[in-house]
Amino acid sequence: MSRPSNFPPPFNAADFVAPPTDPADERIEVGVLIVGAGPAGLACAIRLGQLLEGDPETAERLGEVPVALLEKGKQPGSHLLSGAVVNPRALRRLFGEGFRMEELPSYGEVPGEAVYVLTKRAALRIPPPPPMRNHGNWIFSLSQLGRYLAEKAEEGGTMILPETAAQKLLVDHGRVVGVRTGDKGRGREGQELPNFEPGSDLVAKVTVLAEGTQGHLTGVALDRFGLRGDEPQVWELGVKEVWKVAKPLKTIVHTMGWPLRAGARYREFGGSFIYPLGDDMVTIGLVVGLDYRDSELSVHDLLQELKTHPKIRKILEGGERVEWGAKTIPSGGFHSLPSRLHAPGLLLCGDGAGMVNIPRLKGVHYAIESGRLAAEAAFRALQRGETPASALSSYDEAVRESFIWKDLREVRDMRQVFQRGVVVGGAFASAMTVSKGRIEVGKKRAEPDADAPLLTTNRAASYPAPDGKLTFDKLSSVFASGNKTRDDQPNHIRIERKVPADVARMWAAMCPAHVYEVGAESDDGTVTVEVAPSNCVQCGAITAKGGRLTPPEGGSGPEYTST
Amino acid sequence: MPTLVFLEHHGDALQKGSLGVLAKAASLGGADAVIAGEGAKSLAAQAGRYGAAKVWACEDSEVAQPLPQPRVDVIAQVVSDGGYDTVLFANSVLAADVAAGLAARLDAGLNWDLADIELQGGELIGKRPALQDSVYVDVGWTSTPRLALFRAGSFDATETGGGEPEVVDVSPAYAAHSTTLKLVAQDSAESGGVNIEDADVIVAGGRGLGAPESFTLAEELAQALGGAVGATRAVVDAGWYPYSAQIGQTGKTVSPKLYVALGISGAIQHKVGMQSSGTIVAINKDANAPIFDFSDLGVVGDVHEIVPKLVELIRLRG
Numbered sequence: 001m002s003r004p005s006n007f008p009p010p011f012n013a014a015d016f017v018a019p020p021t022d023p024a025d026e027r028i029e030v031g032v033l034i035v036g037a038g039p040a041g042l043a044c045a046i047r048l049g050q051l052l053e054g055d056p057e058t059a060e061r062l063g064e065v066p067v068a069l070l071e072k073g074k075q076p077g078s079h080l081l082s083g084a085v086v087n088p089r090a091l092r093r094l095f096g097e098g099f100r101m102e103e104l105p106s107y108g109e110v111p112g113e114a115v116y117v118l119t120k121r122a123a124l125r126i127p128p129p130p131p132m133r134n135h136g137n138w139i140f141s142l143s144q145l146g147r148y149l150a151e152k153a154e155e156g157g158t159m160i161l162p163e164t165a166a167q168k169l170l171v172d173h174g175r176v177v178g179v180r181t182g183d184k185g186r187g188r189e190g191q192e193l194p195n196f197e198p199g200s201d202l203v204a205k206v207t208v209l210a211e212g213t214q215g216h217l218t219g220v221a222l223d224r225f226g227l228r229g230d231e232p233q234v235w236e237l238g239v240k241e242v243w244k245v246a247k248p249l250k251t252i253v254h255t256m257g258w259p260l261r262a263g264a265r266y267r268e269f270g271g272s273f274i275y276p277l278g279d280d281m282v283t284i285g286l287v288v289g290l291d292y293r294d295s296e297l298s299v300h301d302l303l304q305e306l307k308t309h310p311k312i313r314k315i316l317e318g319g320e321r322v323e324w325g326a327k328t329i330p331s332g333g334f335h336s337l338p339s340r341l342h343a344p345g346l347l348l349c350g351d352g353a354g355m356v357n358i359p360r361l362k363g364v365h366y367a368i369e370s371g372r373l374a375a376e377a378a379f380r381a382l383q384r385g386e387t388p389a390s391a392l393s394s395y396d397e398a399v400r401e402s403f404i405w406k407d408l409r410e411v412r413d414m415r416q417v418f419q420r421g422v423v424v425g426g427a428f429a430s431a432m433t434v435s436k437g438r439i440e441v442g443k444k445r446a447e448p449d450a451d452a453p454l455l456t457t458n459r460a461a462s463y464p465a466p467d468g469k470l471t472f473d474k475l476s477s478v479f480a481s482g483n484k485t486r487d488d489q490p491n492h493i494r495i496e497r498k499v500p501a502d503v504a505r506m507w508a509a510m511c512p513a514h515v516y517e518v519g520a521e522s523d524d525g526t527v528t529v530e531v532a533p534s535n536c537v538q539c540g541a542i543t544a545k546g547g548r549l550t551p552p553e554g555g556s557g558p559e560y561t562s563t
Numbered sequence: 564m565p566t567l568v569f570l571e572h573h574g575d576a577l578q579k580g581s582l583g584v585l586a587k588a589a590s591l592g593g594a595d596a597v598i599a600g601e602g603a604k605s606l607a608a609q610a611g612r613y614g615a616a617k618v619w620a621c622e623d624s625e626v627a628q629p630l631p632q633p634r635v636d637v638i639a640q641v642v643s644d645g646g647y648d649t650v651l652f653a654n655s656v657l658a659a660d661v662a663a664g665l666a667a668r669l670d671a672g673l674n675w676d677l678a679d680i681e682l683q684g685g686e687l688i689g690k691r692p693a694l695q696d697s698v699y700v701d702v703g704w705t706s707t708p709r710l711a712l713f714r715a716g717s718f719d720a721t722e723t724g725g726g727e728p729e730v731v732d733v734s735p736a737y738a739a740h741s742t743t744l745k746l747v748a749q750d751s752a753e754s755g756g757v758n759i760e761d762a763d764v765i766v767a768g769g770r771g772l773g774a775p776e777s778f779t780l781a782e783e784l785a786q787a788l789g790g791a792v793g794a795t796r797a798v799v800d801a802g803w804y805p806y807s808a809q810i811g812q813t814g815k816t817v818s819p820k821l822y823v824a825l826g827i828s829g830a831i832q833h834k835v836g837m838q839s840s841g842t843i844v845a846i847n848k849d850a851n852a853p854i855f856d857f858s859d860l861g862v863v864g865d866v867h868e869i870v871p872k873l874v875e876l877i878r879l880r881g
Contacts, residue, residue, distance in 0.1 A: 194750070322694060468853075475830045479812070487796060487813050488806050532800055534813060 002500045004507075004546030005450035009494035011548040013223040016216070018180065019172045020201040030159075031062030032378045033178055033204035034069040035166045035217060037076035039142070039364050040350025041210030042149035043094050043371030044378075045069050049156020051379045058382055059157075067158040068202065070181065072165040072538075072551050074559050076150035078482075079212075079538060081240065081325040081563040082142035082364060083273050083285065085110055085134050085252060089403070090368035105148050107139040107277045112251040116311065118258040123311040131359035131411070132254055139252070139275050141242075141283075142364065143560040163555035167199055169207075169217045171224065176345035178203040179217060184553050190490050206378040206392070208347045210371060213328045214540030215352035216551050225343040231335040232448040233354055235328040235544040236270060239299045239512045240285025241480075242277065242562050246318035249276040253315075254361075259305045259462065260288065267292050267452065272306055273361070274315060277562070281322075282315060289331065290449040290510075290544040295502045296459035300326070300512035304471040308464050316470065324472070324480040325563045326512040328540040329363070330354040332446055334412035341399055342392040347374040357407055359414045366404045373398040450546040454502045460509065474514035478535050482559030483513070485534040485552065492556075493533050495547035498526045503546070510545055513537045566594045567619075567647040569638060570610055571658055573629075577606055579761050580653035582613045583718035588651055589614025589725065591682055595645065597733070599626040599637045604730055611728035613720065618728045619645070625737050629749075631660035632741040639668050640735035648707040649687065651680075654714050662712045673710040674702050678717050696835050715760060716818035716839060759808060764790025765819045767810055767837070768798060771826020771847055772866060775803035780870040781825055787877040793817065795833050811836035825866045829854025846870070 020027055032048055034041045048067045052059040059066050073079040088101050095103075113134050116123040128134075150160055165182035178201060185196035209218045213235065222228050253274040260268040270288035277283055286303040306312060330336070332354055341348045349355075350367030357363065377395035381388040399405055466473040472480075493515065495507070504527045507516040513535045519528035536549075537558045543549045568585040571578045577598075588594035596615035598606055603620035610618050619641045625633040638661065642650060650665065652658040654676070666673040678699065679690035689711055690699040759765055766788065768781040778792070785792045794804035796811055810817055811833040822840035827833060829845070829852055837843070838857060845858035846866050855861040862869060 322697075475832065479831045479835075484812050487800065487809070530801075532797075534796075 001453045001455070002503050003451055003453050004503050005448060007496040007499045007503055007546060009496055009546070009548040011494040011550075013220045016168045016220045017171050017224050018168050020170050020177065020180075020203060022201040027201045027203045029063060029065075030068040030202060030204050031066040031382065032068075032206045032208060033202055034067070034208045034210055035179060036210040036212055036215070036352070037069055037071035037073070037146060037150055037160060037162070038080055038210060038212045038350060038367060039146065039149070040212075040352070040367035040371035040374075041069055041208065042076070042146065042153050043090070043368040044208050044210060044349065044375045045153035045158040046094060046149065046156055047372045047375030048379060049153065049158060051375065052157065058379075062205075062382065065159050068204070069153065069158050069160045070164045070166050070179070070202070071160060071162045072554050073162065073557060074555050075147070075162050076160060077143040077146035077561070078559045079557060080143040080146040081238075081327045081560055083275060083283070083361065084140045084142045084145075084364055085137045085275060085361070086140050087137050087362055087365040090365035090372070094368055094372050101138060104140070105144045107141070110134045110137050110139060110252050111276070114251045114253050116253065116255045118255050118309060118311070120258050121310065123255070123309070128254075132361070134252060139277065140364075141277060141562045143563045165551035165554040166211070166217050167551060169220050169224065170201060170203065174344060176207050176221070176343060178207055182551055182554055186490050186553070188488050188490060205345075206347065206381055206388075207345055208349060208374050208378060209352055210349040210367070210374075211352045213330055213351045214543045214549060216549070218348060218352040219543075221343060221346060221348070222338055225346075227338040227340050227343065227348075229332070229336045229338050229354075231332055231446045233330055233332045233336045234446050234449050235290045235540065236287050236331045236358070237290055237299045237326065237328050237510070237512070237539060237541045238285050238287040239303045239326040240283055240324070240563065241303070241321050242281060242283045242323040243316055243319045243321050244280055245282050245316060248279040249274065249282045249315055252276070255306075258309070259302050266294060266455070268294075268297070272303075274312070281562070283563070284312070284316070287329065290328070290541060291447070291452045293452050293455045294459040295454045295456050295506040296509045298460070298463065298509040298512070300474055300477065301460070301463035304464055304466065305462060307470055313470065321472065321480065323482075323560065323562055324477040325558055325560050326537055326539040326541075328544060329358075330356050331358045333358060333414060334408040336446065337408070341396050342377075344389065344392075347377060347392060347395050349374050355404055355408065357411055359411050360407075366407070369402055369404055370399060373402065449544040454506055456502060456505075474512060475535075478513045478537065481513075481537050482561065483535065483537055483557060484559075485536070485556040487534045489534070489553045489556070491531060491533045492550045492552035493531055493536065493542060493547060494550060495529060495531070495542065497529050498522065499529060500525070501527050504529045506545065507542065507547070510541055512539060512541075515542075565645065565647045566591070566649040566651065567638070567641060567645065568594050568596045568615070568651045569634075569658060569661065570596045570598045570606070571653070571655055572598060572600060572602070572606055575602055575606070577609055578653065578655065579720045580655065580713075580715055581658070582610075582720035584651050584653045584713050585610065585613045585615060586721055586723055587680065587718040589723050591680070595619065595647070596728075597621075597638055597641050599634050600629070601627055607728055607730045611725050612722045614723035614725045615728045616725070618730050619733045620730055621733045621735075623734050625742055628746040629657050630744050630746060631657060631664055632744060633737055634661045635664035635668050636735045636737045636741050637733060638665055641733055642669065642708055644733070649709045649711075652710070652712045653717075654712050659712060662710055666710050669708055671708045671710050672704045672706060673712065674704070675712050677702070677711050677713050680711060680713075715816050759791045759793050759810065759817055760815055762791035762817070763819050764788045764821045764823075765793045765810070765817055765837075765840070766790055766823045766825065767793035767795065767827060768804070768825045769795040769827030769833075770797045770801070771828070771849075772798070773826070775801075777867065778804055780866060783874050784823065784825075784870055787874045788821070788823075790819070790821070795827055824854055824858065825870065827854055828852045829857065
């Protein structure tokens with residue numbers, strides 16, 4: 001019974017903090033630098049555009065590039081993946097008066113909903129538990145929404161730099177002054193290839209980290225400035241597919257139960273979502289808490305198994321899978337939020353800061369709202385006569401007064417109670433939601449996902465053999481994510497390569513993209529883990545389960561289009 | 564529909580890919596070609612055999628180096644002098660730059676990464692692979708000149724039986740910005756033997772070979788068949804064979820006449836790099852390997868037993 005956390009990766013956060021090293025005249029200077037073209041970063045950019053439009057004097061003072069936004073994917077949206085049923089409230093605030101939701105590339109309002117508890121062959125329809133009611137919410141592909149918001153941000157004057165990884169946090173005299181971008185064109189051993197291009201120092205007055213789940217520099221900053229919350233962050237892993245289907249799906253569907261096991265000792269917390277994307281597409285995904293214990297648990301294969309359920313097979317019948325992807329979701333909630341959302345020169349937003357409401361399965365609107373609030377604080381910090389420190393701390397105050405804080409506080413103990421098992425946890429979840437958080441269930445400390453001691457129970461025996469029509473293996477799925485990462489680049493995944501066999505098996509099963517393989521056994525009983533980093537879709541599960549993801553060369557990874 | 568094809572040459576050989584595009588263009592109603600660089604005129608006859616009725620040749624010192632911008636000047640001049648409304652390119656590092664530069668110069672539409680082109684009711688329609696090559700999208704142009712860049716291996720370079728082409732000298736006025744770039748050094752990655760992108764026969768090895776030493780099996784068979792050796796990503800990752808031999812989504816795309824897959828399972832990442840090969844022969848121990856779904860001849864068996872016998876047989880016949 002190994003614990004993955006006993007085999008820490010060769011990773012030191014301090015290696016990713018540095019002062020600027022480029023000569024002063026070669027640094028790229030911008031006003032506000034945003035890292036990550038997701039809903040938080042793009043909302044921040046759009047709001048800054050609105051504010052600077054009304055204040056040409058400040059815009060002028062910020063120079064040629066008042067707002068820059070870095071994106072590690074091929075283009076904005078390439079690395080965005082979500083359900084997504086979105087609460088429209090933050091979008092309405094962002095775009096203000098006269099805005100109509102119909103302007104956005106959505107799949108319309110939620111037409112109705114159904115919740116099922118599944119067993120292997122049956123499906124019991126239950127009334128939606130209070131946290132899962134979605135009346136008035138809208139269905140989106142987050143990848144498509146991201147592309148649209150990026151156009152809006154550019155129209156507002158933001159310079160978007162895609163295919164650019166934020167590699168190091170630039171800190172000078174205790175203050176964040178920007179980021180250093182990743183090198184390009186290095187070979188497998190780190191050597192410079194003919195097309196080598198070194199990274200650059202991007203220097204900014206305010207840096208906004210909106211990196212999303214498992215943000216690389218967000219993690220570095222939390223350590224550097226001592227911002228970790230009361231409780232460790234924990235994550236879930238979601239794997240989803242987009243299908244072209246023969247007949248329209250009339251409602252959004254959530255399922256609980258099978259193929260996850262209810263026994264408390266397995267800690268298999270999660271469920272599935274199936275949403276219509278118009279009349280001829282649906283998206284189906286399975287989300288499982290990464291505090292699970294079984295070394296053979298594979299969310300990808302459980303999703304394949306889920307699709308063989310008669311109820312679900314019927315939805316997909318005659319259809320064709322067109323896309324696949326995976327991503328982690330921070331699920332620690334309120335108690336795992338950073339102790340502060342700012343540091344000198346720095347603001348933290350969205351999923352990177354853990355702003356996700358797990359019982360409601362919502363995070364996009366918190367990301368957008370936090371990005372908007374971060375823009376207002378950053379704008380204030382740029383005004384003449386303002387002390388930047390107090391301007392940035394006003395962001396923390398604004399978040400505390402917003403619906404983000406209120407919502408997350410209401411459901412604060414939700415994720416933690418699910419470590420007691422799904423049945424008990426589910427009852428508490430409903431009680432907490434109905435009472436708007438007034439029922440205290442007794443706080444239970446969450447333990448990091450990588451601390452969960454491993455079990456081996458022949459879990460993989462039930463996974464279906466891929467048939468290439470309804471069920472798929474991992475490699476063809478990586479292909480369907482659009483991933484065509486250059487193979488001969490340095491390995492961006494930090495793990496301990498020599499580990500007990502159960503840890504190696506856990507990584508191999510866990511990873512939806514077939515990055516890890518169990519290699520040769522040594523005399524001391526450990527095995528070597530083989531790594532194929534170019535398969536990686538940067539879901540972040542490895543960071544939760546005992547390794548550390550760092551950004552690969554910019555432009556690597558999946559190229560999602562409708563996830 | 565007067566069509567011009569950009570022919571790229573290295574030394575005294577026209578690139579096979581661009582000859583394939585020329586042959587295709589000739590079959591659609593005739594085509595002319597443009598060649599720029601040292602020895603351009605001497606290659607005209609070769610271009611004629613692949614269907615060029617007329618060859619525009621430029622041997623100016625400005626195009627002696629394989630740099631894109633001066634070639635944009637040459638082609639822009641030819642398009643204007645010859646009244647062409649369609650210019651086709653076969654993808655290469657140089658051709659992609661030239662095509663992009665020409666699109667900007669002529670304010671023309673460039674369809675990128677096409678796999679085929681055809682005439683539909685007198686209209687030129689390009690076929691562009693989309694959604695990870697699972698479908699072809701029909702693409703057209705809203706204005707002329709129409710530019711298109713074809714992906715490697717789209718067409719076979721088969722001689723059309725054309726005769727001596729008319730050769731026309733071309734020497735444009737070079738824009739000032741076209742000649743500011745100088746080539747400082749040129750180097751090429753070392754590759755053993757035949758370049759796999761040009762080979763008619765490829766013997767490729769996968770992890771089913773079992774060990775790096777077993778690659779000698781692939782090498783011996785390739786030698787016996789007069790072909791080149793390819794490899795899958797898994798074996799390149801494992802350090803068994805150099806990256807320059809990698810075939811697949813993130814390696815090279817090949818379309819030899821004969822493709823022999825030894826111990827290759829046939830993951831889709833590999834398939835997309837070789838699926839347009841003429842005849843695909845697979846030898847694999849695992850009868851359920853996906854490669855058997857798209858091979859013309861499949862042998863379930865151990866490569867270590869079969870290949871040495873195969874090599875012996877071929878040598879006896881040879």
